[in-house]
Amino acid sequence: MVMNRKCILRLSRYKNALKRLKALGFVKVFSGNLADAAGVTSSQVRKDFSLFGITGNRRGGYKVDELVLRIREILGKNEIHKVVIIGIGNIGNALLRYKGFETGGIRIVAGFDIDPSRYQPERPVPILPLDEFRSYVESNEIKIGILAVPDVAAHHVSEIMIAAGIKGILNFAPIQLRGADDVVISNINLEVELENLIYFVNVADKSVPALVTEDD
């Protein structure tokens, strides 16, 4: 019963790999096929599946459609999860307009800001005053929020979010947020990501044998 972040990340990857395999005409797959497509080992695939109680057919592998459905179910992609954004600056605005989500699962429903010049209450995805955040979140039962305010405001705003009942925060502010025990926080830090790239590019540059390609 050990399913950590990495494990769920792989589940997302399997789902995407299966989509590609299906497009290629696969109706059923063996753990080896999926492993190749997702860039892991077949043991890993079977281990992950057994962790989630996903079973296949000995000798017959897994039916693609069933598998996709089961994974989507585990990831909660068969319901709709409403997501709000706080901080409609460059990044927040870009995310508000982002069209890249695969069908199902995620819908960005509103943005919030303290700057009145940014309010746009009439848009299909409205931009509302931060003051209205709590009542909106409560009456719409929002559980997930994206935090995209400047770093100085980040900690304060995260407290507002948690107080309003938000249980999952995707944080774009360059600040290490630490939340309450029942709140999940993922941090995306652009600068840290670039620092990483720079480091490994430099290493590869200096000492020749350094082929790195990573994720998570």
Next chain:
Amino acid sequence: MVMNRKCILRLSRYKNALKRLKALGFVKVFSGNLADAAGVTSSQVRKDFSLFGITGNRRGGYKVDELVLRIREILGKNEIHKVVIIGIGNIGNALLRYKGFETGGIRIVAGFDIDPSRYQPERPVPILPLDEFRSYVESNEIKIGILAVPDVAAHHVSEIMIAAGIKGILNFAPIQLRGADDVVISNINLEVELENLIYFVNVADKSVPALVTEDD
């Protein structure tokens, strides 16, 4: 000599923690102080440091200023690394205008797109035709690029980047890029991050004892 992505990630975190400690008036720190500030164990701190040949003073700990300088040096933050962006849509444009970088290390110097309506060659950070990408990258010796084009174009554009000599790619397209052996690729997938949050929020919701707060 095992320094992986996680290790470098922690180095960035130490640097940020040290900045906070310095603001609090610390002149020197013990591994325990830094560990607390960065949310790791003191063993981890000392192990990481020994990996990079960072030494302190037995009994006296580490001098904050020296330590910051040394870490910045390892992360390459004492030189300037020029970064380009390909794909000036919502996300690309936001990143082009992003002001959140700490001083030093990273400078976004140009954007590229195929859409002529987006060209802005006269701006301080110009937006140029994709056709000019290769010559720009070669003559300016750019090594790092951010990829922010729609998914259908991502693979093709990544090949253009690599052909031009880019060695590190920060990929925002929801596609698992796999590069050449001497090219480092980091993928940031907004949907996958949200899927993760949704999963753990749901788990926490159903079975009470699930306090998760993660990064990397």
Next chain:
DNA sequence: TAGATTGTTAATCGATTAACAATC
């Protein structure tokens, strides 16, 4: 010196991989 902290080695922990019996 006595005491506290580093630097490093050994122990532990967890995650990945390999192996193989069960079985379709």
Next chain:
DNA sequence: TAGATTGTTAATCGATTAACAATC
């Protein structure tokens, strides 16, 4: 059935933590 693949247990690998001798 014979052969191939799953599901799961055992072995391996790597990363984190604990412990402790060196030493300031």
